[in-house]
Amino acid sequence: MELKTCNILGLDILVTDMEKTVNLIEQNIEQLRGKYICVGNVHTTVMAHDDPQYHTVQADAAFVLPDGGPLSGYSRKHGFPEAERVTGPDLMLALFARDNGLKHYFYGSSEETLALLKEKLAEKYPHLQIAGMVSPPFRELSEAEDKEMIDQINASGADIIWVGLGAPKQEKWMYAHKDHVNGVMIGVGAGFDYHAGNIKRAPGWMQKLSLEWLYRLLQDPKRLFKRYLVTNTRYLWLIHRK
Structure with a gap:
């Protein structure tokens, strides 16, 4: 795979758009088996900048997608006018819509x-092959439990394992299970909740203006205040300082 990337705060972010990303995954599914894809935003990029261990987790991914509008915007300003945002929830829908025979597994969230x-997926995408769905316990699994979980994923024949544990937990989980699963892992944060109808997506105009973070903050201010306001401010300071 020949990948074009833009370095943002020490992390290589893929220069892409939705169609290119879907084609990249479909056409390279065999090479991607056992690997993982991170869906990066301002929060995860700043965390990777500040935490060497988490930087290793992000950098070891097959590639990091620009979920956050500021990331694709940075790429456009630094020599990559074709760079576009590729969000986790939208990537899920784009791949679900393709009748490509790929089997999907969902790991995370609640029962x-x-x-x-x-x-909802059965209604909207009747052709979609769901290999399995698992809500893991909200605690660290024992070695035996973890092995059983991975064996179950592999036995399902899944090609894509969607991981919805939230950052940074999902990226660390994927890193720990690299080369142990037979499919490609993709961390999509709250993607499960969006498509289950638990969380509403921001209106299109807010997404285009990179204000989806504000919409989510207003929905859950107590939990997301530090993530968005503090991290976004730090991102702007770090970028300006370069």
Whole structure:
């Protein structure tokens, strides 16, 4: 795979758009098996800048997608006018819509959310092959439990394992299981909740203006205040300082 990237705060972010990304995954599915894809935003990029261990996790991915508008915007300003935003939830829909025979596995969230997700996906994408869905315990698994979980994923024949554990947990989980799964892992944060209908996406105009973070902040200010306001401010300071 020949990848074009832009270095942002020490992390190589893929220069791409949705169509290129979907084609990249479909056409290279065999080479991607056992690897993982990070969906990067301002929050994860700043975390990678500040935490060497998390930087290693991000840098070891097959590639890091520009979920956050500021990342693709930075790329456009630095010599890559073709760079576009590729969000995790939108990537899910783009791949679900393709009748490509790929099998999908969902790891994360709650049993209730997964049940809703399965119902909605069956209605909208009747051709979609769901290999399995698992809501892991909200605790660290024992070595035996973890092995059983991975064996279950591999036995399902899944080509794509969607991981919805939230950052940085999902990236660390994918890094720990690199070369142990037979499919490609993609971390999509709240993607399961969006498509199950638990969380509303920001209006299109807010997404185009890179204000989706503000919409989410207003929905859940207590949990997301530090992530968005503090991290976004630090990102702007770090970029300006370069």
